Amino acid sequence: MRKITAALCAVLPCAAFAQEGIDSGNTAWLLTASALVLFMSLPGLALFYGGLVRAKNVLSVLVQCFAIVCAVSVLWLVCGYSLAFAPGNGFSSGFIGGLSKAFFAGVTEGAVSGSVPESLFAMYQLTFACITPALIVGGFAERMKFSAMLLFSCLWLLAVYLPVCHWVWAGDGWLFRLGLLDFAGGTVVHITAGVAALIAALQLRPRHGFPQTPMMPHNMTMTVTGAGMLWVGWFGFNGGSALAADGNAAMAILVTHMSAAAGALMWSAIEWVKYGKPSALGIVTGMVAGLGTITPASGYVGPGGALVIGLVAGFVCFNATHYLKRVLKVDDSLDVFPVHGVGGILGTLMAGVFASSALGVFSGQGYAEGMTMGRQIGVQLLGIGATVAYTALLTFVLLKLVERIVGLRVVPEHESMGLDTTQHNERAYDMQSL
């Protein structure tokens, strides 16, 4: 999303640019991309996650995804967009935006950002802010109170997402200024969500019965449906981050697609070798790993690089999932950290490698002027480290806070009855109603 911020740099100082023309083709694509990224959250991710939990908890997952999207949207209007993308003040300007765009001040029908309406840029970015906390749901699924979940998600958006987004994508963000390559959210979205899910899983402790009792997905067809939607929606996620309908966007969706395919095939191959059979859950999980991992790299690498990135994603995320759940016995319910967190780290790193234009068939679009592979990897490592550390610390503190205020976890009886009945007074399925 390099261009975003470049564009913003130019635009922010003077609103007079608003008169400048918008490009209808770029606008058409970003309108579409906004719909696609919303589609990833609702119903894509909701179904992907919902199918994986037990029948007694599926509605709780769906409601959580919906409620997060709604609450984040209102926060975005109030101050979120401004804190992420308005120019910051003085010393803190590298860390957090100012309030000059609170309540979308100045985001009128005529305001322009780059070659698209600023209202569209704000809408598009909102869809990213929505899906990030929704991803975390997978870490604490099947045991968190709804009230705690909602409070935590709002606080987390304000305290974690908005600052990190500013660091990486705002023109005055400190990581942006260092030249961090994160095209569509390896650090901003996947690392923050993955790390937060891990911390939440640790702090909430495992679901009752874990790990002896198998907690099988209640509806794998729902998960596969959601997976297909995620794949399609990711075209908007990565392709839209070019903020234009051009070669950059086109190449972004092509490499995104290749990495998804490679990740899926790798995960399936490992299962096939190890267990004799490739599974549905395996192929779609590998696909998500491939998609998450290519995300930061998608605007910088070529198809050959994408193939390698996807294969590495499938391999590493498979083993990370296995290690975390089976060896360390951490109950990150839907494996958010090993897939998104690890994928985001891997991808941010590999963006620094495969952006190089000197790798033959594995070449990317090349580094910024004056950048070398060594220095770029250094910046990528710094970005990863800062994001991981900041997210882990803040998430821990916020969860402690929420625990104090409303408590984190439902009582054991409610956990065994399921969250649908106890948190939402509903059952998902009623095939017998006469």
Add this chain to the structure above:
Amino acid sequence: MRKITAALCAVLPCAAFAQEGIDSGNTAWLLTASALVLFMSLPGLALFYGGLVRAKNVLSVLVQCFAIVCAVSVLWLVCGYSLAFAPGNGFSSGFIGGLSKAFFAGVTEGAVSGSVPESLFAMYQLTFACITPALIVGGFAERMKFSAMLLFSCLWLLAVYLPVCHWVWAGDGWLFRLGLLDFAGGTVVHITAGVAALIAALQLRPRHGFPQTPMMPHNMTMTVTGAGMLWVGWFGFNGGSALAADGNAAMAILVTHMSAAAGALMWSAIEWVKYGKPSALGIVTGMVAGLGTITPASGYVGPGGALVIGLVAGFVCFNATHYLKRVLKVDDSLDVFPVHGVGGILGTLMAGVFASSALGVFSGQGYAEGMTMGRQIGVQLLGIGATVAYTALLTFVLLKLVERIVGLRVVPEHESMGLDTTQHNERAYDMQSL
């Protein structure tokens, strides 16, 4: 959809305009928007409704939505598009279009409407004509004969939808000329559908067992899936109504999104306070209320106004639903009137308020030249009143007619066996097939 008609005004008198250039960006967005609005009907609305009925009737709802889309499409080709959008004749021209475009006469590959191909304008408008009668299905669900449903939907399209569409969106429509603000179908779509559903619910009388027997949704995950699709598709519904990929479209999707979020949060909050727990059905119903309500206002208001519109929508539609179903005991099966009808009325009214550019943070894009808030509200009230009255009367008459011809309701035994088996010879689920 002001621009639609403005554009049409210019285009209709002389087909020579067809040579004028089309804008590829605007065309790209309207192609996409057409797909999005079709997606709202199939499978979006079909799933949203289908999940809410009992398992024995789910296919009947799905088939009804499909059949309506198909039948309306053919009618649109034959005469629908022409009656809605071709210039009318003489005295009647404010009320109904002429037949000069029947069988898409003149709608060639080269014909242009505004800055897009006229074939695209016709296609886009068709998707609105499809979803409107499909919305009515919720009013008479679980008890209407398929033959009666199909006949009624066709007649209703011709006698209600096409005229009202002409009034509001054709350059020579009487409400259009008065300056009614209805950007994307508060009157044309939501009020007509809501009122028709109410009349149908009254005329068909309640489902057997209503209201003592609870008739619980058979698959809430299906309903939530459909809700997510509706939200996404609505970007095409409201954003596409700008007929261009510009700031107007961008702002339309932003305010649409905000109203959906606000409606959902409000409905959830009421449930939380009143019953101690927010439900999945509640959050998605509030979302639909927010979306339906912002529809007529979406091209005229700003984000602050949208927030208010969404909150009001959640509050009023919740209470309307409760009142109609629990107090008046009207069996509008899936609450079409209290959500779409009431929402459409509210939204058309509030469009007249929040279009004002003098409301500070709640300002909109301003009134047309020479219009004041008072006069605008007067026009809005007139539009609402005329649409409600005309729709109610015609719907009543058409149902009487259909009753005469084929009868409206299935026999009680068939109702208790379910419409899937008795009307379509199928069962939705067969998990036991060996």
Add this chain to the structure above:
Amino acid sequence: MRKITAALCAVLPCAAFAQEGIDSGNTAWLLTASALVLFMSLPGLALFYGGLVRAKNVLSVLVQCFAIVCAVSVLWLVCGYSLAFAPGNGFSSGFIGGLSKAFFAGVTEGAVSGSVPESLFAMYQLTFACITPALIVGGFAERMKFSAMLLFSCLWLLAVYLPVCHWVWAGDGWLFRLGLLDFAGGTVVHITAGVAALIAALQLRPRHGFPQTPMMPHNMTMTVTGAGMLWVGWFGFNGGSALAADGNAAMAILVTHMSAAAGALMWSAIEWVKYGKPSALGIVTGMVAGLGTITPASGYVGPGGALVIGLVAGFVCFNATHYLKRVLKVDDSLDVFPVHGVGGILGTLMAGVFASSALGVFSGQGYAEGMTMGRQIGVQLLGIGATVAYTALLTFVLLKLVERIVGLRVVPEHESMGLDTTQHNERAYDMQSL
């Protein structure tokens, strides 16, 4: 897809054209169309097919669709795109492309194809290459080994899809040079898939229990959901094949929509007359027949022609299905041949008729210069004949080969236990997990 190849003609000889400008509107539409066609495969077609099989096999169908998309994508990168679209060598150039674009050589961010980035053209075409072998899955569903399915699909892509695609859509393809009208894949996609499914069904022999035991769809709501997605996605399939956001694309989606509606209504009408009740499966199957049949014609015909094409599609495909399954007792499990194969043949033929600009209200966009209806029909017949014969022969040989290497069919016990457990170690539904 005439323009594709016309554009390619211009582009292929000299890569220097890469500097030429791209159109952001056309690019925006093709980005969207790529997402839409991917959406047709995942989850559209997967759900459409998945709902029709028995509960014990649904995951196998979903995994097959996913695995095909993944494997085809990697093959496309390696050599597929090049063999289909790079200029061929010498004598063979009419039959298969060369390897000059293997590993996407030269498909850089800056490369242009017509008015869009070449990477986008390659991506868009890839989505067609993915769905074609996925369509074949319906022919051998519920009994083929996963390993055999994967091997067969890869070989089939290389040996059947890529050559036929080159014949019809590459500038030096022999059928392209003859002037075959196949806008979006009547021969390339539907005839090849339909014929291959038929051959596969014959060679694998019927499912155990066919035809005495009814093998009812396990979840018709899933099938209807997939059908809705297919309809929407088809806008990208046919509309995107214009490779531009213009009147050609707009008319393509309009006629696509009309044919779908007409096919659905016709199929329903036949059921209504014949069995007294129209079914859900009937209406969606008629819709798919209408869509498949209009595909080759979609860029050349008008709405009137589309109506006729849809009606004919519904009528002929209904009877073909009945004849093949009930009279000939061929177990093409999900009726791929009678719907897609027969539809593709019909549509390719009727494209030759309804392209004529001399049919009054049924007129199309007219023939190429120097072409008459008689000659055009001759070319269409030749294209159909060559595609059918080539596909049948090659599919037969490839299946024999795969049979030798890994065997085609699961053992009877596994067939009766279901492919989900035996091939993928999973169950689709587990509503009892506690």
Add this chain to the structure above:
Amino acid sequence: MKMLIAIIKPFKLDAVREALADIGVQGMTVTEVRGFGRQKGHTELYRGAEYTVDLLPKIKIEVAVAPDMADKAVEAILKAAKTGQIGDGKIFIYDLDQTVRIRTGESGIEAV
């Protein structure tokens, strides 16, 4: 104690439940089953072919009652479940050896 096991038409469940409540029956267990008897199933369409579905959906109700209540309970079910058309179902009556309430460990008639 007696155990009455009735197979009824699904839409009669509410009526039967009420009828049993009226005579003081305090508990029951309900299962979804499929069955056939005289009633021979119906046809379903599948892409242009009609199939016969033999097994029709039914509801099975299990009610344990004290021996002296058995006749009254049978009576109540008969009345509530009857439509007079084939497929109305059957009542099967078993002798129960023993009944135990899990919560209290009580057994015999008090446990019903």
Add this chain to the structure above:
Amino acid sequence: MKMLIAIIKPFKLDAVREALADIGVQGMTVTEVRGFGRQKGHTELYRGAEYTVDLLPKIKIEVAVAPDMADKAVEAILKAAKTGQIGDGKIFIYDLDQTVRIRTGESGIEAV
């Protein structure tokens, strides 16, 4: 009267139904159940971990027959449901106290 309750492998349902029809059994009730016995379940994959699923899907068939038909019916089920591998299932036979046909109120053997 006797009530035979057989637990069989799901894919044997059709065969058993036909075998019973052949000897003149006119009705039955079918329930989906899960069970285990000697047969100990199978493993399933879940993101890189294998789990054992103990309870396997089975079909329960209930058939009420006149006492003199019981042996023939058992025979028929045995023959039709047998694969010779573990997990083939069981037949449990109960004495029925009484049987009533809801449609007519008939009871006893005529009601079967």
Add this chain to the structure above:
Amino acid sequence: MKMLIAIIKPFKLDAVREALADIGVQGMTVTEVRGFGRQKGHTELYRGAEYTVDLLPKIKIEVAVAPDMADKAVEAILKAAKTGQIGDGKIFIYDLDQTVRIRTGESGIEAV
């Protein structure tokens, strides 16, 4: 032989299965049912209205045991399934006339 049919709370299934395994019970059949007794259901929300759901999900376990095992098995179920709150369920005990293992045709106690 005795057939124990227990209706228990769904989340107690694992505990009961283990308790029975511990005393050597080798097989069982499980069905999902719904029921009510003292426990009267709960309310559910539906668009601004609360409804009472009478029939609650329960699990039915069927275990055939040799007569001398019956008491031990009842004991085991009682202990494992009890929460002390209403809705814990019931155990119904039937006499079994006969048991047959389909795979081998064995009958009687060996068939259990």
